[in-house]
Amino acid sequence: MGLVTRICRCIPGFSIIVWIVIAYLALGDRIPGWFSSPNANGSAKNVKNTYGDLHHLTVSQAIYIIYSVSIHLLACFGFPVRLLWSIWHMTDEMKTAKFDAAEEYAETEFSDDKSSQHSLSVKSLGGTESSISRVGTPKIPSLAETPEPVVHAIILPSYKEDIDTLRETLSVLASHVLAKSNYDIYLAMEQRDPDAESTATQLILVFATSFRNISFTLHPGDISGEVAGKSSNVSWAARQLSHNYVDSESRKNCVITILDADTHLSSNYFLLITKFHRENPLEAATTLYCTPIIFDRNSNDVNPFVRVADIFWCGAGISGLYKGSPIMIPTSVYSIAMTLAGEVGGWDTGPESIGEDLHMFLKCYFSSSGQFNTRIIYSPASQSNVSSDLKGISGAINNLQARYKQAMRHMWGSLDTGYAVERALQILWKKNDEKLSSWLSRASDPADRVPRWVNDSNLTHFTPPNIYEDIDRPRTSFSKINLIILFHRLFEAHFLPSHLTIALVSAVIYSALVPPMLTHRLLLWSFGFNGTMRLIGFCLFSVYLFLYESYHQLCVRTREDEMKRAGLWDRMQGGFSHRSWRRNCIDYCLMPVTGTMFGTIPAVVAEVSHFWTDQLVYTVSAKPLLKREIAKVVEMA
DSSP states (O other): OOHHHHHHHTHHHHHHHHHHHHHHHHHGGGSTTTSSOBOTTSSBSOHHHHHOOTTSOOHHHHHHHHHHHHHHHIIIIIHHHHHHHHHHHHHHHHHHHTTOSOGGGOGGGBOOOGGGSOEEEEEOTTSOEEEEEOBTOBSSOOGGGSSSOOEEEEEEEESSOOHHHHHHHHHHHHTBTTHHHHEEEEEEEETTSTTHHHHHHHHHHHTTTTSSEEEEEEEOSOOTTOOSSHHHHHHHHHHHHGGGOOSHHHHHTEEEEEOOTTOBOOHHHHHHHHHHHHHOHHHHTTEEEEOOEEEOSSTTTSOHHHHHHHHHHHHHHHTTOSTTOSOOOOBSBEEEEHHHHHHTTSOOOSGGGSSHHHHHHHHHHHHTTTOOEEEEOSSOEEEOOOOOSOOHHHHHHHHHHHHHHHHHHHHHTTHHHHHHHHHHHHHHTTOOOOOHHHHHTTSOOOGGGSOOOOSOGGGOOOOOSOOOOOOOOOOOOOOHHHHHHHHHHHHHHHTHHHHHHHHHHHHHHHHHHSOGGGSOHHHHHHHHHHHHHHHHHHHHHHHHHHHHHHHHHHHHHHHHHHHHHHTOGGGGTTOOOOOOHHHHTHHHHSHHHHHIIIIIHHHHHHHHHTTTOOOOOOOOOOOOOOOSOOOEEEEEO
16 A cells, blocks of 8 residues: 555544644633643633633634634535435425336336236245236337347345345346346355355246346455455456446446345336436446435334434435536445446455445546536435344344444445545546556456356356447546535545534533633634534424425335335335334434434544554444245246
């Protein structure tokens, strides 16, 4: 690791130290006994020596006032106002987007007549038969029947995940109208998991006829320079699947989608991407698709602190997803054109890529000089809150610990700030030499590491690794405004939580020890202003929770309707968490505590830890074990 890289990764940690030093220099000389020496009687020598000159600000005090006021304006007004606009815009757009997938799939073209629906014959775990209907089945020739269909290569990473969780995710995907004709499923398994191959084999046998193709990859755990985690697993799977799209047309018409093991996506998500890809082929080749997330499966069953933390994690992602936003960063679930993924060199596998979604966005941004496209898909990805199987106090504590570990992993992603700074410096120094070959050269040669395809012998081949071509489009200079906005978003994510808390703690300590009459009037004004801004921020975030209620209900009801049409609703009862004021009013009171527990504390710990290490032991978040019956697909009617 180079010196510049090491320094860049420590920037958030350095900022904490600098901010503490400024606060100490600005306020410490006003606190009796910190800088003044007591006289023989134990009192301060004089007011001036003890409290300094009350009529003049020092440089450190001026910096403290300006910066503390600035971060309060950003955190308590700027961010929440943007969040309110985004959640309102998202909810409004979602109401129409579900009828906007494509003209071929317009509402009038759907049929509730069971005789006109494609169905899956299924057997439950108990052996009884039922059916899963294709959601969104068209009456007229579909997008799937065009000469060059848009293929969705869906990567489902898994490490010691419960097989029922994966089976349910695949059942939802299998119910989609494009599943059999357009979905290539890749179960990205880890070789470190002793049950990986057997789990993948069982799932492939169950869903062999449900998709265009289904396969699995085994990510070796001994590749030099890689760290265990989602990004390295996805990178391996993407390099392997790329060998199954050998000509330029198949690559141009392939979109890679990254899921979590428990993600449920609507059929509308893929229909909207397919429609856009067909209508805008040139733009689609360089597009990354972002979607909001929603925790609507078990939120009523988890610790309220965990529920509130995830509501605001959801909001953090949504805050940048509004029409006209120049910077749209994906959260957990996203899709990317294969041509764009190839152009930027695919997914990184080092410690800096632990926040794989943000890291891939940054890599696309800097590798393309900011000249790639991002597009919002108004079809949220349903996910589960981390949970615990224990009950009572033990279960609550275990749930909090699991969420803290997840928050630590999120905040460990502050390494991406260093990555962004380093890439920006490379551009300034004209040393942006990212090469496609550095990614593809890591692909293995042995045939046993090629994806195991099912029911299609034509795809069981190995092709040379030069399967991507650079996209031939003019390079332009970075938009300085967009670059500033990008670093502003990184500042919000990786600096504001810790800096705001330092400002609050320093002001509280100072106010408790120094009387107001011995405080400079501008310093006193800043304390009052910042306190008012925190109150305004609490009110604005309460409004966000109020708007979130509508967003949550729309998401869960839409998913329920789709699962009913697919015939999966009966097996998923208990997997739809509706919110109510009586049950969830406590959420409004827990905001400040939750922000400290799962925002500030893990941020400080992670950023300080980066001084001596960039390695984090990756642990999979505990998800609810499914106790409901899950269908197994055995044949297509």
